[in-house]
Amino acid sequence: xxxxxxxxxxxxxxxxxxxxxxxxxxxxxxxxxxxxxxxxxxxxxxxxxxxxxxxxxxxxxxxxxxxxxxxxxxxxxxxxxxxxxxxxxxxxxxxxxxxxxxxxxxxxxxxxxxxxxxxxxxxxxxxxxxxxxxxxxxxxxxxxxxxxxxxxxxxxxxxxxxxxxxxxxxxxxxxxxxxxxxxxxxxxxxxxxxxxxxxxxxxxxxxxxxxxxxxxxxxxxxxxxxxxxxxxxxxxxxxxxxxxxxxxxxxxxxxxxxxxxxxxxxxxxxxxxxxxxxxxxxxxxxxxxxxxxxxxxxxxxxxxxxxxxxxxxxxxxxxxxxxxxxxxxxxxxxxxxxxxxxxxxxxxxxxxxxxxxxxxxxxxxxxxxxxxxxxxxxxxxxxxxxxxxxxxxxxxxxxxxxxxxxxxxxxx
Amino acid sequence: xxxxxxxxxxxxxxxxxxxxxxxxxxxxxxxxxxxxxxxxxxxxxxxxxxxxxxxxxxxxxxxxxxxxxxxxxxxxxxxxxxxxxxxxxxxxxxxxxxxxxxxxxxxxxxxxxxxxxxxxxxxxxxxxxxxxxxxxxxxxxxxxxxxxxxxxxxxxxxxxxxxxxxxxxxxxxxxxxxxxxxxxxxxxxxxxxxxxxxxxxxxxxxxxxxxxxxxxxxxxxxxxxxxxxxxxxxxxxxxxxxxxxxxxxxxxxxxxxxxxxxxxxxxxxxxxxxxxxxxxxxxxxxxxxxxxxxxxxxxxxxxxxxxxxxxxxxxxxxxxxxxxxxxxxxxxxxxxxxxxxxxxxxxxxxxxxxxxxxxxxxxxxxxxxxxxxxxxxxxxxxxxxxxxxxxxxxxxxxxxxxxxxxxxxxxx
Numbered sequence: 001x002x003x004x005x006x007x008x009x010x011x012x013x014x015x016x017x018x019x020x021x022x023x024x025x026x027x028x029x030x031x032x033x034x035x036x037x038x039x040x041x042x043x044x045x046x047x048x049x050x051x052x053x054x055x056x057x058x059x060x061x062x063x064x065x066x067x068x069x070x071x072x073x074x075x076x077x078x079x080x081x082x083x084x085x086x087x088x089x090x091x092x093x094x095x096x097x098x099x100x101x102x103x104x105x106x107x108x109x110x111x112x113x114x115x116x117x118x119x120x121x122x123x124x125x126x127x128x129x130x131x132x133x134x135x136x137x138x139x140x141x142x143x144x145x146x147x148x149x150x151x152x153x154x155x156x157x158x159x160x161x162x163x164x165x166x167x168x169x170x171x172x173x174x175x176x177x178x179x180x181x182x183x184x185x186x187x188x189x190x191x192x193x194x195x196x197x198x199x200x201x202x203x204x205x206x207x208x209x210x211x212x213x214x215x216x217x218x219x220x221x222x223x224x225x226x227x228x229x230x231x232x233x234x235x236x237x238x239x240x241x242x243x244x245x246x247x248x249x250x251x252x253x254x255x256x257x258x259x260x261x262x263x264x265x266x267x268x269x270x271x272x273x274x275x276x277x278x279x280x281x282x283x284x285x286x287x288x289x290x291x292x293x294x295x296x297x298x299x300x301x302x303x304x305x306x307x308x309x310x311x312x313x314x315x316x317x318x319x320x321x322x323x324x325x326x327x328x329x330x331x332x333x334x335x336x337x338x339x340x341x342x343x344x345x346x347x348x349x350x351x352x353x354x355x356x357x358x359x360x361x362x363x364x365x366x367x368x369x370x371x372x373x374x375x376x377x378x379x380x381x382x383x384x385x386x387x388x389x390x391x392x393x394x395x396x397x398x399x400x401x402x403x404x405x406x407x408x409x410x411x412x
Numbered sequence: 413x414x415x416x417x418x419x420x421x422x423x424x425x426x427x428x429x430x431x432x433x434x435x436x437x438x439x440x441x442x443x444x445x446x447x448x449x450x451x452x453x454x455x456x457x458x459x460x461x462x463x464x465x466x467x468x469x470x471x472x473x474x475x476x477x478x479x480x481x482x483x484x485x486x487x488x489x490x491x492x493x494x495x496x497x498x499x500x501x502x503x504x505x506x507x508x509x510x511x512x513x514x515x516x517x518x519x520x521x522x523x524x525x526x527x528x529x530x531x532x533x534x535x536x537x538x539x540x541x542x543x544x545x546x547x548x549x550x551x552x553x554x555x556x557x558x559x560x561x562x563x564x565x566x567x568x569x570x571x572x573x574x575x576x577x578x579x580x581x582x583x584x585x586x587x588x589x590x591x592x593x594x595x596x597x598x599x600x601x602x603x604x605x606x607x608x609x610x611x612x613x614x615x616x617x618x619x620x621x622x623x624x625x626x627x628x629x630x631x632x633x634x635x636x637x638x639x640x641x642x643x644x645x646x647x648x649x650x651x652x653x654x655x656x657x658x659x660x661x662x663x664x665x666x667x668x669x670x671x672x673x674x675x676x677x678x679x680x681x682x683x684x685x686x687x688x689x690x691x692x693x694x695x696x697x698x699x700x701x702x703x704x705x706x707x708x709x710x711x712x713x714x715x716x717x718x719x720x721x722x723x724x725x726x727x728x729x730x731x732x733x734x735x736x737x738x739x740x741x742x743x744x745x746x747x748x749x750x751x752x753x754x755x756x757x758x759x760x761x762x763x764x765x766x767x768x769x770x771x772x773x774x775x776x777x778x779x780x781x782x783x784x785x786x787x788x789x790x791x792x793x794x795x796x797x798x799x800x801x802x803x804x805x806x807x808x809x810x811x812x813x814x815x816x817x818x819x820x821x822x823x824x
Contacts, residue, residue: 267657
């Protein structure tokens with residue numbers, strides 16, 4: 001079937017949602033529990049209500065919009081993504097998957113599709129790690145990857161725990177209730193911008209994901225001796241930032257040196273204390289993000305980072321605390337679902353390829369619950385997590401059309 | 413003469429002033445124009461009024477408390493320091509010089525001293541560069557080192573200019589009026605904690621400064637390409653933080669390599685944008701502080717930093733904007749005043765040495781107006797600009813006694 005996607009309606013939703021931001025547009029910032037996070041959640045709810053979908057919010061804020069099928073007892077087909085955004089991000093990451101899902105259902109309804117299995121759109125809570133330093137909070141809790149006790153105790157940089165935050169939310173409840181059973185869903189399909197340059201470079205419409213790189217996050221904290229930048233001579237210093245700087249270069253080198261071309265390692269967060277122009281840094285906190293689809297290459301990279309860090313700390317006489325915040329295995333998508341997605345794209349006449357996802361997504365954790373795949377669309381220059389992130393209305397329309405077709409196949 | 417210093421009264425002032433802070437004690441933060449900056453200014457004013465001193469505030473917020481001498485037409489002897497504090501600093505930097513000056517005048521009055529020249533205590537505005545990125549705002553304007561036009565146009569990180577800030581201050585007026593003529597003062601003497609380890613290590617009471625290292629500040633801004641930390645492969649990256657990290661190490665190396673053992677270079681400020689754990693840094697802004705008493709060694713260091721920076725930028729294909737915010741020559745103190753200070757310390761029976769000041773102070777700029785020297789007292793481990801900065805009540809008492817003796821000599 002060829003459901004008629006309405007690109008202008010969908011783009012209106014995307015633009016309106018992008019205007020709910022903590023910073024001036026076109027930059028988008030929507031951090032969990034901010035006023036803007038709540039406003040964006042309500043925006044999605046209004047769309048669900050206008051489409052006459054059944055609405056539910058779980059105890060950690062995952063939102064569910066359900067189109068009940070003729071056999072409601074069967075496990076539903078799920079789709080969706082997230083609407084939170086890291087500081088100064090763009091309008092498409094996550095959002096295309098959420099709003100595209102609603103447009104797909106609107107088009108399926110308009111085309112007279114009668115689902116046997118229910119179709120459920122999930123807007124996951126806090127896919128981005130901004131507040132608690134850990135990504136995919138909603139899908140981790142849903143899959144049991146993260147225990148409710150561990151989650152409740154997570155603290156943000158202000159020292160406030162998730163449990164404390166949740167008591168202030170309208171949906172707050174028992175975190176235990178978030179977890180779903182294996183088999184609760186028949187499938188999970190996530191539409192997303194690629195966040196990489198491959199589809200654009202190869203001039204393809206659709207990427208169908210068969211593997212997701214496993215992410216790991218390390219936190220390093222360097223403690224040296226501060227002091228006045230004029231008064232302490234060079235040989236007497238224990239500058240925490242000089243140690244951290246060597247580490248930043250070592251992280252880059254470690255990623256380049258593994259056996260896998262897919263290993264990436266990034267220091268994206270580097271907080272310098274006290275952070276004054278005339279003060280020697282006494283304390284630096286950094287986040288290190290390491291990923292690969294090849295788990296052994298990733299392990300090798302992390303080991304090289306760890307040994308470089310300890311060597312630097314010892315040589316410079318700077319104290320180091322290095323901890324692994326999380327380390328997930330890669331996820332393998334479902335062969336049958338990947339095949340079904342290829343057929344959908346083919347039926348609609350789009351060009352496509354199978355690919356891996358180097359970014360991780362809620363799908364990584366949903367894969368612990370049910371068969372999954374992801375549909376990628378190109379984005380300009382592969383850019384993401386920046387204000388000039390962009391996919392064209394046509395690219396979004398094609399991705400949404402494949403999603404609708406695939407949802408129709410999977411729900412009947 | 414041996415004026416009787418009251419260490420307990422002076423320590424009470426120091427402790428009370430340290431409790432006026434934007435952060436929990438013992439850390440002290442008082443940034444220009446904050447509520448706490450204003451409260452600290454008022455605290456000083458109350459002391460001046462209790463001592464019956466004549467009060468004046470100039471158009472940029474420098475505060476003057478004058479004890480009029482019997483020949484008021486003669487140029488006054490000036491003393492003083494600053495009370496602003498960088499984020500998470502301590503209780504003694506600057507404060508000892510301001511409150512010690514008031515205690516010195518209280519003791520001289522109590523001892524029946526009759527000054528011929530007036531004695532004037534200056535509390536300089538914004539010695540610390542926190543708000544506008546440039547230190548010694550008050551003394552730069554007073555000496556003409558900084559023009560009133562340039563000063564008015566300075567902007568803080570929020571984009572608000574000094575001129576705009578001043579319209580909101582009770583003392584705001586024409587910045588042109590701040591500048592003083594050469595010869596306006598007969599001398600300027602600044603009491604200060606050493607902010608280095610020398611006096612403590614050698615077990616001495618007093619350091620008498622004969623030279624002040626010349627400071628220079630550079631700002632580097634690195635602009636690369638951002639993107640998702642998972643999605644962009646290593647060879648495709650232009651990571652601004654990796655470039656900045658190499659630069660941090662290069663700054664340290666450049667300082668260690670000059671012909672002078674006194675060269676110091678520090679990256680104290682390093683702001684990473686967007687600063688998310690899963691985002692490749694696209695923009696890094698860093699401050700580089702370089703100092704020496706040997707101007708040629710400092711020039712050599714800055715040139716090495718600049719060429720390293722350009723090499724890194726070119727090799728990594730990252731855009732670099734590097735500008736020199738300011739570069740002051742070293743200051744030479746007045747031989748006669750240094751000799752007088754040595755005699756003061758000797759008369760009081762304290763151990764002493766002549767020394768250089770590696771930190772810079774308002775004295776660096778006052779030296780453009782009149783003969784100067786500084787009196788240093790030991791501070792624990794040489795630590796400064798941190799909450800555990802400490803000089804003992806006895807060390808502070810001795811420094812204040814020498815200041816009082818020297819003011820008595822210089823004012824008669």
